[in-house]
Amino acid sequence: MTQLRQRMSEDMEVRNLALNTQRSYLQQVSLFARHFGRSPDLLGREDIRTYQVYLTNEKQLSPGSIHIAIAALRFLYKVTLEKDWAFEDVLPLPKKPQTLPVVLSPExxxxxxxxxxxxxxxxxxxTCYAAGLRISEAVHLTLTAIDSQRMVIRVAQGKGQKDRYVMLSPKLLATLRSYWKVLRPKAWLFPGDRPGQPxxxxxxxxxxxxARDLSGLSKPVTPHSLRHAFAVHLLETGADVRTIQLLLGHRSLATTAHYLRIATNKVCATSSPFELLPRPVPPPPPPAEPQYF
Incomplete structure (x- = not known):
């Protein structure tokens, strides 16, 4: 490990960044250094700009992936190397397109x-669907996280290193009890193949x-799709946005409010003005022809 890498790692530890964030930042800075074949402390603003163009045009990374790379470089140069640059100009963030997820129906x-x-x-x-959990939160559930007395699940150190409680539905509790009776997990609720690991x-x-292939569904299905479905189905059954924000663990209400654009009972609650147009008046019938025979 180089001295610069060690120093950056210590800077992230001091600021208590999440372990996954630390690993991601170190990986991104390593890719940056490898691209030029030089240590980052020997590279400057023009090199960073050249690298951003490379990520956009040659690597054709998504704006989200470029955001991660830029966040890592911002930390390196602002915190570890203590540069006094105007980082919004030196390391601008690409605009993310506003997309809506494809949501599964309850059926x-x-x-x-x-x-x-x-x-x-x-x-x-x-569990991902019934409690609206991120997959990273679901895999790290412990047996003690399931509180059947209060009918809640304690999510420890979710995104942003925040604890929160989410709902434990009776049907989910029954599912988890049936699962426990078969496999009898000890510490982790969902243990992995490696001993002591989830x-x-x-x-x-x-x-x-x-399972998605077996189901024959045409829509994409990932563990995060089930979290999206949880939020939208709650909205469609009348839950308020603030409650859903707390259940999902969103920092900003605006993040949760995006689901309002997907919930069909919200989008389609108002009648189209086409329905208000007067019905066309049928033309009068033609005059009857006289009868001569």
Whole structure:
């Protein structure tokens, strides 16, 4: 490990950045240095600009992926190397397109879950939908996180390193109890193949893709799709946006409000003005021809 990498790693630890964020930032800076074949402290603004053009035009990365690379470089040069640059100009963030996720209907969710054969995979994917969890949160659930007395699930250190409680529905509790009676997990609610480790996100994503193929659904289905479905279905049954924000663990209400554009009972609640147009008046019938015979 180089001295610069060690210093950046320590800077992130001091600021208590999430472990996944630390790994991602170090990887992005490593790719940046490898691209030029030089240490980042020997590179300047023009090199950074050249690298951004490379990521956009040659690598053709999505704006979201470029955001991660820029966030890592901003941390390196602003915090670790203590540059006093105007970072909004030196490292501008590309504008993200405003896209809406494709959401499964309740019937499609049930059809998908019916195709998850493995009992552990079925339990964790059901939990993602029934509690609106991120996959990273679901895989790290422990047995003690399930509070059947208060009918809540404690999500420890979710995104942003924040704890929160989410709903534990009676049907989900029954599903988890049936699963526990079969596999008897000890510490992690959903243990992985490696002793003492939880199931990996990759394993859950693979099981999800397999069930989606078996279900014959035309819509894309990922573990995060189930979280989207949770939010939209709550909106469509009358839950308010603020409650959904707390359940999802969103920092900003504006993030949750995006689901208002998807919920059919919100989008289609107002009648089209076409329905208000007066009905066309039928033309009068032609005069009857006289009868001569």
């Amino acid at each position: 499609e969710v049930q059809r998908f879950l019916d195709c998850v054969a493995d009992i552990k995979h079925h339990a964790i994917l059901t 199931i990996t996100r990759h394993a859950v994503a693979h099981a999800c893709a397999k």
